[in-house]
Each structure stands twice: as C-alpha cells, then as structure tokens.
Amino acid sequence: MNALSPAADAGTPTPPRAIPVRLTVNGAPAEVLVPPRTQLAEILRDRLDLTATHLACEQGVCGACTVMVDGRPVRSCLTFAADCDGAEVETLEGWQGDALMEKLRAAFARNHALQCGFCTPGMLATARDLVARLDSDDETRIRNELSGNLCRCTGYVGIVAAIREVISERDAAGIAPSGRALPALHAAAGFAPFEPAAAPAMAEAAAAPAGETTVEDGWSVVRRHVAVAHPPSAVWAHFADLPSVVRCLPGAELAETDGTRFAGHVAVRFGPITARFEGEGRFETDAAARSGSVRGTGKDRGGQSNVTGGLDFAVAQGASPEASDVDVALRFRIEGRLGQFNRPELVSGLVDHLLGEFVQNCNAVLDGGTVRDSGGLSVWSLLRALAGGLFRRR
C-alpha cells in the first residue's frame, strides 16, 4: 500500500483505472477510455452519442438494448467494456445500404409494427438476425424467437407480420437463409427392453432436511424438522441463549444485546451473491414450552435490499431420551433488488444452505467442539469477554 495515498489510509480501495476500448461502430472506428464496469450500451449512448440503443431492465430480459456485435445480436447491457475491445458493432443508426434492414424498416412501417418506439431498436436488431437466419416464415418459430424482446404497447401482430413479409421477400429474391436447421426429431418409436448397466457410483446429493417451503400472504415460509443427537435439556440450553445461536449461524455477528433486544449483521455469500444485512430485532423464549422466536428487520445497503422476518423454534423429545427434534419455521419477506430479481429458488436455496450449516454448527457445539469457519467467532469471544454474564439469559 502506498502510504501517501489518502484512499489507502481511509481503507477504501482506489477505483480501477479506466481502460481504453477500440471498436468499430457502424463502420467507423471509435476509441473510448472508460471504467471496466461500463456497459457497451453506455459506451454507445454516453460516449458516442448513439442514443437509439435503449436501456430498460439491465438484466438481459427485455431486449431493448439488443445490438449486433460481430454479426450477432447481443445484449449491450450485459457486455462490459473489456469484452468490447476490437468488436464490430452495428446499431440502429447504422445499417446504411443494408438491403434486409431497408426491407424491414419499410415492412415495420407498412404493418404498424411500432407505436411508442421504445422497443423498436432492439426489435429491429433481433428482426435483422431472424430474417437472415430463419429457414422459413413459420409464425410459431418467429414468436418464440421474439420472446426475448418485450413490446408493451402495439403488440406483436404487426412485428411478426413484418418479419414474415421480409422472409418471403428474401426467399423470392433467391437469398439463402444463413441459419442451420436442427437435426430432425423422430416420432417416439420405442425400443426393445434392455438391462441397464450398473450406474456409476455417484455421491448421493446431501439429503435436504425434512420440511417444506411455501408462500403465505406474500411471505416465504420455510419449515424444517431437524433431528439433533442430544437430549432436549441440552439443546434447549443452547437455543435459549441468543449468542450461542448466533454463533452457529454462518456469517452472523451480534453487535449488542440485552438478552431480548439485539442488533447485529449477517454477511451472506451464496454463489455469486454477496449481501450484508444489518438489522435489529427481539429474541423471546418460553422455557416451559421450550420454544422461542426471533423477530427482526435487516437492510443490505450495497445491494439495496431489505429483509423482514422471524424465526420460530421449538425443541421436543426425539426418538430416544438422548435425542431431540427441533422444529424451525422461518418466515421472511425480501424487498428491493434481491426481491426484484425474482428467483424464489435462489432464496430458498440460500435459506436451506444456511439452515444446513446452522444445524451442523449446533451439533458441533453440543458435541463440545467449536463452530467451523464462523466469521463471527473472534468478535464473539471478545464481546463475551467484555460483557461477561450480560448476554446469558437467566
């Protein structure tokens, strides 16, 4: 670290240097100096003043930003600067003298294939690819291929009609399609019964804990029934103590607690996703029923997501006196970007993974061992040493 750098002193990383990107846009060479996180769409719009390319969802779904790169339609919102170096880009401003694009423009006008025009630049990029590539004007195929370009006003009837007309014009002009047909599918013909080869030994996927995941009134609810190989009294002593529970939750740290109210954070790493939810809540227990609850809210500033939720748990006698059954019900609602991303599997997969680690850690602690790679361990030890008995519930 350079001691003279104030950024280094402040602990904030210096932003990566801008990189030069040389590309050819609509036949003309261009060079820009941009930060690596710049999307191709931003290079076109903000640096080269080519604003026909539109940005909407910025997650590859809507198709408004579709442009041609090296002769193929791509999402310019999902193409970052370094990957554009040397690229040949064609935007709606280009295509000068391109026979198929001229036919498409006329056909779009003839068929009223646009109204507000927001989706049109992306539609025309996709349509230009379709009229060059498809081997027929089959409507189902065209509609399937257009599923990656959303139109929210005039609809697809005129767009599909325009593309079909241009494919017919192309065929009439004797121009061959560029696409390659898929191998033919055969009708189901059956087969003679045969003895399967012994399946190669493969690791059984870790069995998911028994339970269910449902959506109730907009809340995701995950219920899990977990068997723990320790008597209920020991398990209860563990669950009734908030710090010991937090210690077993991967990435969780308590900042402060009086035993009931608490504040802290959970750092989550899951696949490519990282989030750090900071929040506060209440922890309540009912020793007679050996049940308890955690209620709280958390906010991830970097990802601009909020989570509200609660965890209910109950410890009961297991199959033997030396075993317990723990019922866990997690009820939560995620808002903001993580919610907007709208992949329920992602969230339930994450919760399952966390619960799995949590149960493993609880077992390890009850066995008299320590938690594996808990990021909160050292801070926890410190807090424990400082605060002494304050954290322990009576």
Add this chain to the structure above:
Amino acid sequence: MKPAAFEHLRPDTADAVAGLLSPEAKVIAGGQSLGPMLNLRLARPARLVGLGAVASLRDIREENGMIVLGAAVSHARIEDGDSPVALPPMLRHVARGIAYRAVRNRGTIGGSLAHADPAADWIAALTALGAQIVLRSAAGTDRRVAMPGFVQGAYRTALGPDEIIAAVEVPAAMRDALWGYDKLCRKVGEFADAIGAVALHPASGHVRLVSGATGAGPLVLAEAGADLARSARHPGSPALRDALAAALPGTDPVKLRLLATALSRAIAKVLPA
C-alpha cells in the same frame, strides 16, 4: 444502473485464469447470468477474470470416445452445430431452448454449469447424457467430476477455490442416444418451472432419467430409469409423481405435478404414452 466498480482481467491461458482466483474475484465467461447480478449489485466482486481471450476454451474436439466441449463454447454454437465434430442431437435441441438468441450468442456451457442455477438447462441435460466436467486448477492439473455429482445444490458446485471449468466431456455414443427433453416455463425463454430429461443408449446399457428445476441440483431417478429400460413402457404420469414425491419429500403438490408432467412429456418423446 452500473455495477459496483471492478477490474476486469482477460488472461490468455486457462491456467492463468485459475491463478487469478481469490475470494474477491469472479470468473466471467459470457456473463449472461453474472451480468444481471452485477448490474443489480447482488454480486459485487472487486475483480472479474474473463475467459474471452482464452482461445483453447472455445475448442470442440473428439478424443478417447468423448466429445470435448471447451468451457467457453456458446449455446448458439451448439445450437448451430458450429463444430468440427458432429454434436449429439440432444445437445443441439436443448441449446435452442435456452433463453433467447441474443443470450445464447454470448452465454457459455461452462458458465451455465459453474453458475449452477437450479432451473438451468445444461445441468439437467448433461446429467441425462452422462457427461463429466473437467476442472483445471491454478497448478495446471485437471480432475474430472461426473454429473450429477458436480452440482451440489442451488448455486453450489464441486469447484474448488482455485479451479475453473476447462471442458465438458460427453460420451460420443450419445450421438445415437434415444432422448427426450421437456421444460415448462411461464414464458418462452424464462427460467423453467420444471424440466424432464431422459437419455437411453441400449447398446451400452445407458439410462438416465432426470428431473430438473427442482430447486436444488438435478435429481436422477435411478430406479424409475432402470424400470424404464427393462420394461420399455411409459410409466405414466401418476407413477412418476409418486417417484418424485418419494425423492423430494415436502415438495409443494403443484411443483410435483409440474415436474411429473415435464418428465412424462420427455419420456413420451421416446416411448408413446
């Protein structure tokens, strides 16, 4: 909306890519799954290590009875059969059904596997075809992991911290496989709610019946698959639903029905119902 700042390195060998990995780095191939997460700032790596400059990862070849697809081969090239060696028809048809052409032009087979989205096509289809994944470490050594063991759960794989996917190997015999593939999506090109995949190769005794988009890794129904080979009869949707319910306790009944329907339709492409 811009992603959080990152530096973007594009080394020109696979070993160098693996050598640049760290907890703060993410490998980016086509970026069609990671890109949205970056744009939404759900993922905030300090460094991207791109595969775009590694030409060898775009090779397709055949050796030792295996079709070897480099990790950075795009879905569109598989769809088009743009390869010096013939590709199994199942691969080409599955590729056509992935997202949208603009996404297929950049998205890669290795990227999809490494991302391990539970609803993705390749993890299910390659499990049915008995593929194995070649993992390259920073030291330049390779190890092979068979599907389905490679996918360990939603977004979790067997990849070690200093490993990247170098290639996917599909047995060449799978060119002649009897196969069926079906997926149910709310909208064409969206992530699937259910996937059914089956591949049979009677001459070698290969049978794999796979349920995908379960919310976790692809599920191999070993017993139902063996029954299918021995009986050569479509088991019917209710029997498939029972097999799925036994393998996935606690699954929502609607989800079970979707999974059974996709499986039943996949099998019906090989055996009349």
